[in-house]
Amino acid sequence: MTDKLDMNKAPGHQVLAAAGKKALRPGGFGATEKLLEWADFHADQTVLEFASSFGYSAISLAKRYGVHVVGVEQNPDSVARAEANIAKSGLAKQVEIFQGDILHLEQIAQISEQQFDYVLAEAILTMQSDAAKATLLKGIYNRLKPGGQLLIHELRVEGEQIDEIRRDLSATIRVNACPLSTNGWSHLVQETGLIIENLDTGPMMLLNPYRILKEEGILALLTMAWRMLTRPALRRRILSMRATFVRHSSNLGYIVLAARKPM
Numbered sequence: 001m002t003d004k005l006d007m008n009k010a011p012g013h014q015v016l017a018a019a020g021k022k023a024l025r026p027g028g029f030g031a032t033e034k035l036l037e038w039a040d041f042h043a044d045q046t047v048l049e050f051a052s053s054f055g056y057s058a059i060s061l062a063k064r065y066g067v068h069v070v071g072v073e074q075n076p077d078s079v080a081r082a083e084a085n086i087a088k089s090g091l092a093k094q095v096e097i098f099q100g101d102i103l104h105l106e107q108i109a110q111i112s113e114q115q116f117d118y119v120l121a122e123a124i125l126t127m128q129s130d131a132a133k134a135t136l137l138k139g140i141y142n143r144l145k146p147g148g149q150l151l152i153h154e155l156r157v158e159g160e161q162i163d164e165i166r167r168d169l170s171a172t173i174r175v176n177a178c179p180l181s182t183n184g185w186s187h188l189v190q191e192t193g194l195i196i197e198n199l200d201t202g203p204m205m206l207l208n209p210y211r212i213l214k215e216e217g218i219l220a221l222l223t224m225a226w227r228m229l230t231r232p233a234l235r236r237r238i239l240s241m242r243a244t245f246v247r248h249s250s251n252l253g254y255i256v257l258a259a260r261k262p263m
């Protein structure tokens with residue numbers, strides 16, 4: 001996958017994955033852990049994961065909690081990598097990743113009418129326009145069983161300059177980046193009829209070297225450093241993203257939120 005990447009145009013998450021980064025969410029694995037603690041997973045419950053990328057979260061959920069996970073991922077290369085990871089984990093009976101668009105779940109025949117105990121969305125709603133976010137939330141509501149839970153982990157932006165920060169982020173990440181404020185995310189979720197049960201916020205962690213060392217290990221950090229040293233185009237992209245995150249650090253962060261569909 002990395003060989004085909006055009007470093008001038010590739011979306012930020014693909015650039016980071018090519019560098020060897022595994023956690024592609026704003027609060028890192030630490031924020032994900034907090035989110036998962038709010039869920040009360042039982043074996044044999046079902047989870048729909050939006051944008052499952054290489055399948056790391058889906059595999060981890062299946063292994064830790066015995067749940068069945070269905071992931072939907074648009075990029076065929078990522079689906080292929082996820083399938084290889086699932087095969088390696090021996091969890092093929094519990095984890096399936098389908099290639100498709102989260103905005104068109106009805107086109108995935110295997111799950112066209114299925115409802116789930118949980119919907120998990122990390123670092124994906126931020127990439128949608130505000131109109132698409134509202135459509136997705138309505139879809140999520142319909143996909144949850146009564147009493148089911150939505151778990152999200154997304155980018156948060158606060159302050160007066162939201163539009164300018166969104167423009168700067170989109171320019172450096174090279175995908176649509178439309179984070180909301182804490183109030184904006186809460187409002188979006190509540191408007192669909194879901195009831196927020198837990199919410200937490202924190203600073204942006206994506207390219208914090210200490211956090212990478214702590215969560216992904218010394219080998220991941222050294223791999224990233226080596227690839228940046230030896231691949232100038234990769235280095236330029238990552239340093240540009242980091243500079244934007246640092247410039248707006250007082251306004252940027254993550255949000256994790258758990259909300260329930262009424263019975």
Ligand SMILES: C[S@@+](CC[C@H](N)C(=O)[O-])C[C@H]1O[C@@H](n2cnc3c(N)ncnc32)[C@H](O)[C@@H]1O
Pocket residue numbers: 013022023024025050051052053054072073074075078100101102103121122123124127
């Ligand atoms: C920032 S990554 C998030 C990946 C993962 N959730 C995580 O936290 O590591 C974005 C992923 O979303 C996928 N994606 C983007 N738009 C999508 C869509 N409309 N439907 C399904 N997947 C999508 C991309 O292919 C990419 O793998």
